[in-house]
Amino acid sequence: MSSPDNLESPTPPVDNTPEAAATDAAAATPSVEEQLAQLKAQLAEAHDGLLRAKAETENVRRRSEEEISKARKFAVESFADSLLPVRDSLEAAVAMPDAPLEKVLEGVHATLRQLSAALERNKVLQINPPAGTKFDPHQHQAISMVPADQDANTVVAVLQKGYLIADRVLRPALVTVAAPK
Structure with a gap:
């Protein structure tokens, strides 16, 4: 009796001829x-x-x-939205032509506060240099030079406030400047 381990499977004969090698290479290489x-x-x-x-x-x-x-x-949408209460206040003031002067002045001050808040919310800031500040041609516009008891080229008075929008000058402050002695 023979065990299955003793059974040998037939192996095909190996063809080592050059023709057989070429056939194998052709089969491996795509056409x-x-x-x-x-x-x-x-x-x-x-x-x-x-x-x-x-x-x-x-x-x-x-x-x-x-x-x-x-x-x-829509770039100005936020800015316009901030200004609408100011317009409403002005329209309310105009609608009351017989209002006493004190009431009108009180309304003007309230409207000015609304306008200032709206400008600040939208990064529009004042340029209002105090007297004695060195003249800055990037933020100030000199209207005249006047003799003064302060250093030359310093602000003597502000004639009109200037404004900045996020570090860009919208309008320079109009100032008088101390003349050299």
């Missing part, structure tokens, strides 16, 4: 048609990727243009 098909598939995939990237770029550009357009269109 020109197969290579062409692979290259065409890769080209189609790359072309598809290019078209998708191009479409995405166009979509990003279009969305950016829309956002910029909206930002320009």
Whole structure:
């Protein structure tokens, strides 16, 4: 009796001739048609990727243009919203032509406070240099030079306040400047 371990499976004979080696190499190397098909598939995939990237770029550009357009269109929305209470106060004052002077003056002061708060909320800040401040041509505009008992090129008086919007001069302060002695 023979055990299954003793059974030998027949092994095919190995052909070591050059013709057999060439046949094996040809079977392992894809044919020109197969290579062409692979290259065409890769080209189609790359072309598809290019078209998708191009479409995405166009979509990003279009969305950016829309956002910029909206930002320009509605840039003053917050500022206008801040000014509406000021307008309401002025309209209320005009609607009361027979109001006593004290009431009108009180309303004007309240409206001025509303306007100042609205400007500050929107980063519109005053340029109101105190006397003796060094003249700054970036924020001040000298109207005249006057003899004064202070250092030359310093502010003597403010004729009109200036304003900044987020560090950019909207209107320089109109000032008189001390003349050199």
